[in-house]
Amino acid sequence: MKILVTIPHFFKQQKNAIHGSQKNPQPRIQALTNSILSLQQLFGKPPLMIKVGERITIPANTIQSTSIDIVICTTGEDHLIPYLPLPQGLFIHNKTNAEPLLLGFECHKILKDNFGKYDYYCFLEDDLIIRDANFFTKLNWFNQVTDFQKVLFPNRYELGLNEYTGKCYVDGDLLPRVTAPFQNVNDEPELKGQIMNIPVVFRRALNPHSGCFFLTHEQMKYWTEKDYFLDKNTNFISPLESAATLGIMKTFKIYKPAPESANFLEINHLGNAFFCLLGSVVKVPKN
Template sequence: MKILITIPHFFRQENNPKYGSQRNPEPRIQALTSSIVSLQQLFGKPQLMIKVGERIAIAANTLSNTTIDIFICTTGDNHLIDQIPLPSDLFKHYKTNTKALLLGFECHKILKEKIDQYDYYCYLEDDLIIRDAQFFTKLNWFNQVTDYQKLLQANRYELSLNQYTGKCYIDGDLLHRVTASFQNVNDEAELKGQIMNNPVIFRRALNPHSGCFFLNNEQMKYWAEKDYFLDQDISFVGPLESIATLGIMKTFKLYKPAPESANFLEVHHWGSAFINLLGSVVKFR
C-alpha cells in the first residue's frame, strides 16, 4: 500500500495568539516531530524481528507492507522545519508563499497532482499523531463494506491523567444547525458492523471535523473533479476547519465511530488544551 501524507505547517509567534501555531514553539516542534516519527515507524521504515537464538534480524509484518511519502507544506519563513531534530530524508519540504490561513489548500493541490500514484491521499494537521498500526487496514475494511461516497473520519483524542479521565475525545457533536446547510445527517444515519466478534457503530457526524482526512484513490478523483475543489471556501467555522473538513463534507457522507466504539479509528491531538476544560468550561451530566 502506498500512502501520501500532506501536512500544513505554520509557526509565527504572536503577542495575542489564537492558535497553537502562534504560541510557544517547543510544543509545535515536539508535535510535528512525533507525527513524522510515528508515521515512519508504523508505515514507512522496514520493520524487523530479532531471532534471539541466531542473533539475526528478519523482516516483520510483510503481509501488510506499506510505503509512505510525507509532504510538509510551509509558507515563507514562518515554520520550524529547521528545528525538527530529524533527518531531512524522512519528509519532503514543500515551500510556498501563500497566505498562512490558506496553507492547507496547497496540500490539496499536491493531493490532486498525485492522483493515480497512491492508494491513500491524506491531510493531517501538524499537531496530530497516528499511533495505530492498523489504521489504514481499518479504513480499507470500511471502504470495502460500504461505497466510495461514504467517508470515515477519525476521532481526535487527548491524553492526560487527571481527576476526571485519562483519555478524552474532543470532537463531539456540534449543534445541528452548524452543519445543516452542508449535510443531511439523517441520510443513512447509522451503520453497524462487527470486527473480530466485536460490534462497531458508525454515525453521520454532527461534528465532522477531525483536522485530517484519508481518501482512497477513487474518492480523491471524485472530489478533485468537483467544480468547488480548491475554491478556497472557508465558510465552515473558520479557515483551518474549512480546509480540513468543508470540501469533503460537501462531497461525501461523513461518518465517525460512535462514542460506544470511538477508538475504532482515532488520532492523537498533541497537548491538553481540550481535556483541561473538563470540570470548568465542560460540565458533567
C-alpha cells in the same frame, strides 16, 4: 499500499496568541516531530524482528506492506522545519507563498498533482499523531464493506490525568444548524458492523471535523472532479476547519465511530487544549 500524507505547518510567535501556531515553539516542534516519526515508524521503512538466537533480523508484518511519502507545506519563513530533530529524508518540504490560514489548500494541490501514484491521499494537521498500526487496515475494511461515497474519519482524543478521566475525545456533536448547510446527517445516519466478534457502530458526524482526512484513489478522483475543488471556500467555522473538512463534507457522507465504539478509529491531538476544560467550561456529570 502506498500512502501520501500532506501536512500544513505554520509558526509565527505573537503576543496574546490564540492558536498554538503563535505561542511557544517547543510544543509545536514536539508535535510535528512526533507526527512525522509515528507515520514513518508505522507505515514507512519495513519493520524487522530480531531472531535472538541467531543474532539476525527477519522481515515482519509482511502480509500487508506499506510505504509512505510525507509532504510538509509551509509559507515564507514562518515555520519550524530547521528545528526538527529528525534525520534527512523523512519528509519533503514544500515551500509556498500562500496566506498562512490557506496553507491547507496548498496540501490539496499536492494531493491532486500526485493523483494516480498512491492508494491513499491524506491530509493531517501538524499536531495530530497516528498511534495505531492498523489504522489503514481499518480504513480499508470500512471502504470495502461500504460504497465510495462514505468516508470514515477518526475521533480525535487528548490524554491527561485528572479527577475525571485519563482520555477525552474532543469532537463531540456540534449543534445541528452548524453543518446543516453542507450535509444531511439523516441520510443513512448509522452503519453497524462487527470486528473480531465485537460490534462497531458508525454515525453521520454532526461534528465532522477531525483535522484530517484519508481518501482512496476513487474518492480522490471523485472529489477533484467537483467544480468547487480548490475554490478555497472557508465557510465552515474558519479557514483551518474548512481546509480539513468542508470539501469532504460537501462531497461525501462523513462517518465517525460512535461514542460506544470511539476507539475503533482514533487519532491523538497533542496537548491538552480541550482536556483542560473538563470541570470548568465543559461540565462533567457526577456518577
